[in-house]
Amino acid sequence: MTDLWQDAMDHAVSAARGAGQVVREALLEDRMVMVKSSSVDLVTQTDQKVEQLIIQSVKEKFPTHRFIGEESVAAGEPCVLSDEPTWIIDPIDGTTNFVHRFPFVAVSIGFSVNKQVEFGVVYSCLEDKMFTARRGRGSFCNGDPLQVSDQKAIKQSIIATEFGSDRDPEVVDKIFSSLRNILCIPVHGIRSAGTAAINMCLVASGCVEAYYEIGMHVWDLAAASLIVSEAGGVLMDVEGGPFDLMSRRVIAANNRTIAERISGEIQAYAPARDDAAAPGADP
Numbered sequence: 022m023t024d025l026w027q028d029a030m031d032h033a034v035s036a037a038r039g040a041g042q043v044v045r046e047a048l049l050e051d052r053m054v055m056v057k058s059s060s061v062d063l064v065t066q067t068d069q070k071v072e073q074l075i076i077q078s079v080k081e082k083f084p085t086h087r088f089i090g091e092e093s094v095a096a097g098e099p100c101v102l103s104d105e106p107t108w109i110i111d112p113i114d115g116t117t118n119f120v121h122r123f124p125f126v127a128v129s130i131g132f133s134v135n136k137q138v139e140f141g142v143v144y145s146c147l148e149d150k151m152f153t154a155r156r157g158r159g160s161f162c163n164g165d166p167l168q169v170s171d172q173k174a175i176k177q178s179i180i181a182t183e184f185g186s187d188r189d190p191e192v193v194d195k196i197f198s199s200l201r202n203i204l205c206i207p208v209h210g211i212r213s214a215g216t217a218a219i220n221m222c223l224v225a226s227g228c229v230e231a232y233y234e235i236g237m238h239v240w241d242l243a244a245a246s247l248i249v250s251e252a253g254g255v256l257m258d259v260e261g262g263p264f265d266l267m268s269r270r271v272i273a274a275n276n277r278t279i280a281e282r283i284s285g286e287i288q289a290y291a292p293a294r295d296d297a298a299a300p301g302a303d304p
């Protein structure tokens with residue numbers, strides 16, 4: 022059976038590869054760092070350039086498609102997930118890593134129709150790993166199939182998380198309280214790659230059993246969420262409900278038991294949703 026979105030997915034893979042080349046070249050040069058919501062929420066000209074390169078190339082081939090791009094939203098574009106075919110782009114996931122040359126940086130391209138992710142592409146540019154997933158057809162890394170870990174015991178698990186860019190002491194207290202609870206289960210270890218997309222691809226690859234975070238955005242999650250679920254993993258809200266792409270909260274795990282155990286240890290809070298300012302969104 023022909024796949025309606027195969028052409029778009031092929032384009033996403035080639036756009037991500039091209040973007041990765043730009044990112045690698047930029048790492049050899051001086052990087053001018055700017056800030057967005059706070060002094061630790063970083064952006065560079067490379068983030069902006071890569072996003073524009075991807076969007077322009079898509080517009081030429083798929084002129085009716087819509088976009089949610091991290092740097093476009095930062096520049097004032099609306100963040101609307103409609104039923105229309107929508108490209109959800111994080112040009113550099115791991116900008117802080119990129120700025121410091123910490124070697125985990127990804128280009129993330131998700132594609133949704135009817136608010137459902139149809140394919141996801143995460144290119145870990147420095148490792149040269151191309152993670153892909155097509156809904157219903159599995160997840161792959163450089164063409165090899167991915168499968169989540171079969172570990173059932175959280176006490177024999179590695180859990181990934183991130184600290185984000187919110188430095189409100191109350192939020193930081195909650196982050197540390199959750200981390201303490203999970204570490205003291207006890208688990209084998211806690212890891213942070215510095216990019217949500219790569220953390221989730223590590224879950225899909227079976228290297229870590231779960232990843233959780235509050236505060237990242239739809240562009241960090243869209244592509245990798247499908248890569249996790251197509252590798253056999255589960256996605257859940259941090260309070261145990263269904264995963265919501267726009268809620269800025271996620272647990273991605275190898276199985277439901279581990280996801281639920283983590284959810285029981287998290288001190289949850291609710292940052293403003295990605296669609297909070299969208300027309301018709303709940304206040």
Ligand SMILES: O=P(O)(O)O[C@H]1[C@H](O)[C@@H](O)[C@H](O)[C@@H](O)[C@@H]1O
Nearest residue numbers: 113114115116183185215216217
């Ligand atoms: O801003 P970038 O580097 O695209 O994305 C990062 C998120 O902003 C941050 O909240 C998260 O902790 C980090 O993992 C993510 O990749």
Ligand SMILES: [Mg+2]
Nearest residue numbers: 111114115241
């Ligand atoms: Mg990101």
Ligand SMILES: [Mg+2]
Nearest residue numbers: 091111113114
């Ligand atoms: Mg980014």
